[in-house]
Amino acid sequence: GDSVTQMEGPVTLSEEAFLTINCTYTATGYPSLFWYVQYPGEGLQLLLKATKADDKGSNKGFEATYRKETTSFHLEKGSVQVSDSAVYFCALSDQGAQKLVFGQGTRLTINP
Amino acid sequence: DAGVIQSPRHEVTEMGQEVTLRCKPISGHDYLFWYRQTMMRGLELLIYFNNNVPIDDSGMPEDRFSAKMPNASFSTLKIQPSEPRDSAVYFCASSPGLAGGRSQSDTQYFGPGTRLTVL
Numbered sequence: 505g506d507s508v509t510q511m512e513g514p515v516t517l518s519e520e521a522f523l524t525i526n527c528t529y530t531a532t533g534y535p536s537l538f539w540y541v542q543y544p545g546e547g548l549q550l551l552l553k554a555t556k557a558d559d560k561g562s563n564k565g566f567e568a569t570y571r572k573e574t575t576s577f578h579l580e581k582g583s584v585q586v587s588d589s590a591v592y593f594c595a596l597s598d599q600g601a602q603k604l605v606f607g608q609g610t611r612l613t614i615n616p
Numbered sequence: 617d618a619g620v621i622q623s624p625r626h627e628v629t630e631m632g633q634e635v636t637l638r639c640k641p642i643s644g645h646d647y648l649f650w651y652r653q654t655m656m657r658g659l660e661l662l663i664y665f666n667n668n669v670p671i672d673d674s675g676m677p678e679d680r681f682s683a684k685m686p687n688a689s690f691s692t693l694k695i696q697p698s699e700p701r702d703s704a705v706y707f708c709a710s711s712p713g714l715a716g717g718r719s720q721s722d723t724q725y726f727g728p729g730t731r732l733t734v735l
Contacts, residue, residue: 536722547620547707547726548659593659597722602647602711603672604724606659 506531510594510607517584518615525579525610527568527594535596537561537570537577538604542591551579551592586614620727622708628733634696637730640689641710649724650683650693651707659707665691666713698734705729 511526529535536555540548552561557572566581577594594607621640629635641648649664663673668685676683680699685691695702709724 538723540726547728548709548724549726550723553723602666602713602722603649603661603664604722608658 506535506596506598506605508594508596508605508607510592510610512608512610514611514613516613516615519586520583521614523579523581523584523588523612525592525594525612527577527579527607529575529577529594529596531575531596531598533599535598537568538595538597539566539568539577539579540593540595540606542593542609544590548593584612584614586616588612589614620708620710620725622706622727622730624730625728626731626733628735629698630735631699632697633734634694635698635702635732635734637693637706637708637732639691639693639708639727641691641708642712642725643689644712645710645725646713647711647724648685648691649709649711650691651709652704653707653729654704662693695732698732700734703732703734705731 507530509528538553539551541551542548552563554561554570557570560569568577568579591609591611593609595604597604623638647666650662652660652662660675662675663683664671665685681695683693707726707729709726711724
């Protein structure tokens with residue numbers, strides 16, 4: 505079945521550092537790929553998405569590129585801020601489906 | 617739009633009691649999802665509805681859990697009787713489906729969650 509694997513956390517960085525959170529997936533069709541973010545005490549929020557190969561999703565300085573050849577959707581940000589501290593979830597929805605398959609989440613802490 | 621609304625935000629109950637969690641999805645969304653989040657098991661999909669009809673309840677843990685969607689603007693998740701291992705944060709989410717256009721059809725919007733503690 506479909507699955508998503510994220511790099512294990514927690515990840516701790518200093519402010520202004522470069523961020524990469526790895527995400528790889530397994531799917532039978534042509535999935536849409538998502539990054540969701542969960543701030544403390546809140547629900548998940550969509551951060552960015554990409555619907556086909558080579559698409560780049562971007563939002564709030566975060567970027568991720570849909571790489572079909574490596575089945576990956578790594579999340580990157582050039583300069584992180586303390587306010588980026590949260591749990592990040594990679595997810596996919598297979599073509600025609602409404603269900604999301606989530607990775608296990610990566611907790612990110614940014615120190616000033 | 618107010619977003620997905622869940623109530624209560626916090627619930628503390630004793631083992632054996634009935635618990636009802638409530639959700640109001642975003643108006644016009646055709647899909648509604650119930651999730652459970654714990655430290656041990658992460659985020660789990662319990663059940664989802666399309667146009668008020670349950671489509672997949674394979675994630676419902678056992679018969680103590682039931683979910684209903686009597687109309688397009690309201691859903692409940694009931695646990696009867698509750699047990700300490702049911703303690704978790706329960707999220708409701710909705711998505712527009714094809715009514716939202718192809719690019720948005722599968723994007724899910726989450727509510728703030730209900731934190732349930734069963735003593």
